[in-house]
Amino acid sequence: MQVVFAIPLKCPQNEEERLRIDLLLELTLESVARQTSRDYMAVVCGHVRPERALARHPNVIWLEVTYTPPTSSQEFRADKHRKRLVIARHVQHLAPLYYMALDADDLIHRKCVEHVLTKSNNAGFYVNEGYALDFRSGFIAPIPGVWNSPFHKICGSSGIVYLEPQDFPQGDGENDTSLFTKTQSHTRLLDNTTKSNRILAPLPFRGAVYVVNNGINISYEIIGEKRMHVVQRITELRIPASTPALHRYTNPELFNEIRKNPVFRNLGT
Template structure:
């Protein structure tokens, strides 16, 4: 079985919490579109979503304080990792009763392939998979683009054995943040609250992750609630029926507007500007390099 686990940001640190819920609802439609029913979804947050959750989704309520002062949107890294990591910890404890073979931690505004649960079922004892190639999608523009080194960019990029998280049989789902941090240790800070160095972290502990043999996830940007603040600029592919079916991405604007957004003059200018900046940066580094 595959367990999907996610966390929600604190309502006090959101520009528009109804938007956070709307993004979550779209994401859960994607996650729950699996072609195989052997999966469970755990959502952890301070406030239960106002919409009806799909039957496969279980909500875990926590009363953790906001990671930053009320009204601020983006937490410093340590506060962000503490908030996200302890919520994911609570989700992993809640998932324990389902006895999952593998776990995928996902961001609550991204999209995932409908083939993941079926793929896990073919090899439930695998050392795990990393998504090295994925997609970036802008709902605002209704376009998408391939992303290499996906796991360095997006947290929705790992499927690993449940045992990798070292969930103690003694820790309860209603544990405090300090208790969760003490129970999970560096597992929490390195692969639950963060993701950039996860491949190396697993390798150092004897777990060589396999590369998922298909693009397994979509990094959703331009949402207004991204912690990274990333945006998809320049030329891109118009959202297609095949793309939407694979990842459960909602249908956006009409085909004419989408084509204009994907290939129009603004996208072309942005692409030229990006390439010019890249060339300038390479030249600067070459001149700055000591002779």
């Protein structure tokens, strides 16, 4: 049994964005690589190969797509789901497995895989509490807190679902009713898994970090209620010692190195 981390990549619009995506993915893959259990697989799917991140993490599986990339923000979510579907088809022969949709700029707790496989419940787990990280300032604050909702209502990197062979999509149709498809909306994750008689358990620790203000976060950039006052809220609610907390999710030195890269210099808040 293993945990599969499915990581779709946004297609960059220019060279500067390509490098930002590559650097942020490097940080996310570092988060995965720090897991206390090695029983996992990380699969990245995208249009443009992230050379730096994959060079640092050569065991990550890269799946390249060739279809026409989206050109507007309205198409970004459908593109993300399409890439997750490519990953699902690649790993479904390994089922049963635990599947986690992980955004390419978020971070996960280093004991995530260990807990999931040790406490295996043939249903899955979800992140109820986590952190929000302001990429530009380095401040980190709790969720709930920055938002009043639980983490899984705010961030897509929040569900770890047990999938058997029959739970994967059987075709390409928009009306697919597989458990995989039902769990692609993180805001309806618990409702849909409960209706499918899979009762997910909350992780007993702050399971993930939602990284914002980095220039590539799709929902943060296009959904007003997520963006509104979030940087100010993180500043107000920031924990006093961010480095020890961040160490549970990724390499703090690498984080500071990456966020000081010139490609992030001109980002707005």
